[in-house]
Amino acid sequence: MAFTRFYAGLSAQQASDFAEIFTRDGATVLTTEDEGTFVLQVTYPDTIVTGNLPGAPTGSAGAGSASPTSAGAAAPPTPDTSWGRLILALRNAPDLRAQQKIACLSQWIVESGRGTSTLGRQYLNFGGIKYRARMEGYATPVDYTASDGEGVYCRFASEEAFIRGYWHFIASGPYEDWEQFRDSAAGYLRHVAPKYAADPQYLEKVLSCFAEAEGLLAGTGAGEAGQVPSRSSFRLAIVVGHNSVGQGANGVAPISRPEFQFNNAVADRMMEEAAHYNVVAKRFNRVHQGSYNEEIRTVYREVDGWGGNCALELHFNALNAESTGTEMLFAVGSTKSRALATRLVSESGWLHLKLRGGDGLKPLQAGDRGYSSVVASRAPTVLTEPFFGSNPRDCLAAASAGEAGLGRAYLRAVRDWATNDMLN
Numbered sequence: 399m400a401f402t403r404f405y406a407g408l409s410a411q412q413a414s415d416f417a418e419i420f421t422r423d424g425a426t427v428l429t430t431e432d433e434g435t436f437v438l439q440v441t442y443p444d445t446i447v448t449g450n451l452p453g454a455p456t457g458s459a460g461a462g463s464a465s466p467t468s469a470g471a472a473a474p475p476t477p478d479t480s481w482g483r484l485i486l487a488l489r490n491a492p493d494l495r496a497q498q499k500i501a502c503l504s505q506w507i508v509e510s511g512r513g514t515s516t517l518g519r520q521y522l523n524f525g526g527i528k529y530r531a532r533m534e535g536y537a538t539p540v541d542y543t544a545s546d547g548e549g550v551y552c553r554f555a556s557e558e559a560f561i562r563g564y565w566h567f568i569a570s571g572p573y574e575d576w577e578q579f580r581d582s583a584a585g586y587l588r589h590v591a592p593k594y595a596a597d598p599q600y601l602e603k604v605l606s607c608f609a610e611a612e613g614l615l616a617g618t619g620a621g622e623a624g625q626v627p628s629r630s631s632f633r634l635a636i637v638v639g640h641n642s643v644g645q646g647a648n649g650v651a652p653i654s655r656p657e658f659q660f661n662n663a664v665a666d667r668m669m670e671e672a673a674h675y676n677v678v679a680k681r682f683n684r685v686h687q688g689s690y691n692e693e694i695r696t697v698y699r700e701v702d703g704w705g706g707n708c709a710l711e712l713h714f715n716a717l718n719a720e721s722t723g724t725e726m727l728f729a730v731g732s733t734k735s736r737a738l739a740t741r742l743v744s745e746s747g748w749l750h751l752k753l754r755g756g757d758g759l760k761p762l763q764a765g766d767r768g769y770s771s772v773v774a775s776r777a778p779t780v781l782t783e784p785f786f787g788s789n790p791r792d793c794l795a796a797a798s799a800g801e802a803g804l805g806r807a808y809l810r811a812v813r814d815w816a817t818n819d820m821l822n
């Protein structure tokens with residue numbers, strides 16, 4: 399069943415931005431104007447949504463042992479194993495875009511059980527790729543008994559040869575228009591998954607390995623070969639607003655989650671990418687303990703104990719469907735916190751939301767909601783309210799950029815503040 403959603407009340411700029419994002423993601427987008435505002439009709443074809451397969455499997459010998467829940471346990475790649483060499487080679491592959499690398503590595507995590515399958519270890523075939531005549535020159539045929547029976551599979555001469563071979567397998571196979579998804583890992587996988595693997599859950603399994611793949615490619619693990627250790631000692635404490643008991647305001651579709659869940663996902667992405675911004679980031683979760691003030695004091699005591707140089711407490715706003723905009727909250731009189739908030743506001747421009755109060759800066763006084771958070775730590779602290787979870791248009795703007803986009807905006811702001819303002 400095809401899947402259609404309408405997004406109404408958009409500005410011309412939002413309509414064109416979102417149309418581009420959804421189109422890149424594989425959807426058909428129809429834009430109509432309605433008295434100066436724009437409506438998008440976004441339709442995903444059924445194969446993209448359900449991951450159902452129309453044809454015979456051609457690619458998957460899936461080891462099937464990769465569990466998405468063990469994502470955090472991934473060891474950093476080293477050149478001592480073929481799996482480690484594969485990741486290092488993929489990082490340096492010159493002709494692939496970042497999203498392509500995430501897409502194919504997510505598949506290989508699933509297909510090879512993180513490099514542990516016999517097919518991967520013995521024949522450097524991490525993609526469960528069956529031999530086809532079109533693979534001549536890229537691989538040699540080898541008999542192999544996989545979970546779905548005996549077959550002739552590709553054997554590759556090196557990790558680099560496998561990477562080249564995988565992309566040749568796609569380019570020469572029944573995956574027309576795969577190049578359209580060079581900059582969308584999810585779009586690419588929705589496009590190829592139905593023909594690549596027979597498992598109806600394949601797409602979901604692969605998509606759930608994105609974070610792990612990004613982490614492996616970013617080299618966030620310690621002590622890796624080829625990885626320049628970060629000399630930065632700048633410490634960003636990421637405090638996730640609310641707690642697992644009281645999860646904060648609920649975001650309407652397409653955020654569709656309360657603050658606590660959404661911002662934990664943002665924190666995940668920030669930790670994965672912090673090293674690129676020369677920042678050491680650590681997440682701090684508030685723990686429900688009955689007393690709100692004690693909950694806040696406890697978590698910021700941990701921040702100070704860790705030596706945080708600044709803290710962001712992540713939230714989103716909520717009031718009603720019309721309330722909109724971005725604002726950053728900090729303690730009145732704290733020059734450094736204000737400077738950090740100013741950086742955060744200026745990086746939030748990609749949301750195309752209005753800045754509340756004209757400049758998006760909201761100094762808090764004693765008694766204001768959030769005040770106890772922004773004065774609890776020695777470190778300059780900003781409480782972030784980038785959008786309104788109660789407003790469908792705000793949620794669309796936030797979801798379009800995604801948790802990673804929001805996390806990157808925060809990281810850029812923190813980096814610029816650390817570089818330019820922190821010592822002033």
Ligand SMILES: [Zn+2]
Nearest residue numbers: 639646713714
């Ligand atoms: Zn909140």
